[in-house]
Amino acid sequence: MGPSLISAKATEELVLKPAARDYFKELGLRTFINAAGTYTSMTGSLMQKEVTEAITYGATEYVNLDELHDKVGERIAELLECEYATVSSGAFGAMTIGLAGVICGMDTKKVSQLPDTTGLKNEVIVQEAHDIAYTHALINTGAKIVSVKSAKDLEKAINKNTAMLWYLNANTDLGEISREDFVALGKKHGIPTFIDCAADVPPVENLFKFTKMGFDLVAFSGGKGIRGPQSAGLLLGKRKYIEAARLHTPPRGTTIARGMKVNKEEVLGMLVALELYLGRDHEKEWELWENQIKLISDSAKSVKGVETEIHVPPHANHVPSLKIKWDESIVKISKDDMRKALRDGHPSIETVGNKEEVGITTWMMDPGQERIVARRVKEILENA
Incomplete structure (x- = not known):
């Protein structure tokens, strides 16, 4: 009687227990295999279980926001062997508050004055090849971008x-001035120097490299290679600038970064x-990525003309x-x-590229998904 009763109860619970909600399906959204990379439009990266557990834990208690930022900033600085750090609203937010801290220092009247920079130092010198759309994070402060080509031009400016x-950092090879010369x-x-390293992890060494090189401020995205929250980032560097940057962040209200809250x-x-990323076996991870890419590469080029x-x-x-490239007169x-x-198939697969090539990475895939991608790539090319 005992086993049959247990079995019946277990069956009843199984039947009556509601299934976990598929929120994206409810909203009519398709999920996909990410064979593209850490693009914001594709919602960056997936957080590991320990990260989502920390987020869930954080939702269960109240703490003083400034004190939390203080303690976590000290802990991150210890981990990354730098003077100080803070969690920012992405690398973009780190750029805005970092520059605001440099412009205003610890003067709260100046903090409230931005983005009006009347009477304040308000020019940021940038190499012409580095003057991309994301410099908008700098002009959010009210600053002006001054574009230069050479070290000589920079000194004149x-x-x-x-x-x-x-x-x-992403455009290092495009500018005439090296990182070392820039710091010098x-x-x-x-004049304080700031390097944007938003997408520059891996390698893990970059988390230490640029503060040790002498840059006063360094920014990283949190939701790319580190696989933290997509809307978070890191600002590392000199304590005096980061403490000044914090004056522009919540809970303070009359500031340009009030809307850049990090909860x-x-x-x-x-x-x-960050703790998980630093503890990872980076060599083993790299080997995995190489093997995954080779699998997809071998599958694609097994098709004639590819x-x-x-x-x-x-x-x-x-x-x-x-x-991946091919002759379109052969593979039509x-x-x-x-x-x-690839996007419209089952499962949906997102890639990058242009009219000349299809681009694929595997570092944002779950292990095993590379086999699905390899099979689908070959199937589509063969049937073209």
Whole structure:
């Protein structure tokens, strides 16, 4: 009688227990395999279980927001062997508050004055090749971008209004001024330097490299390679600038960064994501990515007329990546139509590329998904 009763009860619970809600399905949204990378439009990365547990824990208690930022900032600085740190609202938010801190220092009247920079140092010097759309994070403060080409031009551009020198690590190879020379110029003229490393993890060494190189401020995205909350980031560097930057952040109200709030859940999630990332076996992870990319590459080039190239971008998104190309007179499908076929298929697969090639990475996939991608890529190319 006992076993049958237990069995009946278990069956009843199984039948009556509601299934977990599929929120995206309820909203009519398709999920997909991410073979593209950590793009904001594709919602970045997936957080690990320990990170989401930290976020859930953070939602269960009240704490003082400033005290939390203080404690977590100290902990991150200890982990990354730098002077100080804070969790920001992404790398973009880190750029805005970092520059605001440089412009205003600890003067709360100046803090409330922004984005009116009347009477304040309000020029940021940027290499022409680094002056991309994301410099909008700098002009949010009311600052003006001064674009230069060479070290000589940079020194000529320095004047009493120069607040900061800003460098884009992703475009290192495009500018005439090296990172080391940029830092040296800042020190020579007593002007703080800031490097944007939003997508520059991996390698893990970058989390330490640029503060040790001498940059006064360094920004990283939290929701890319580190796999923290998508709306979080890291601002690392000199304590005096980061403490000044914090004057522009919540809970303070009359500031330009009041809307760049980082809540307690995200702060904890970012800390745990960083701890997990630092403890990861990076060599083993790299080997996994190489094997995954090779599997997809071999599958694609087994189709007549298809060529592949495995490469690693030198700076941002520094992971094994794949370019797939083909002669469209032999394989009769365009690159755009190939990407559409992958997106519209089952399961949906997102890739990158242009009219010349289809681009694939595997570092945002769950292990095993590379086999699905390899099979679908070959299937579409073969049937074209």
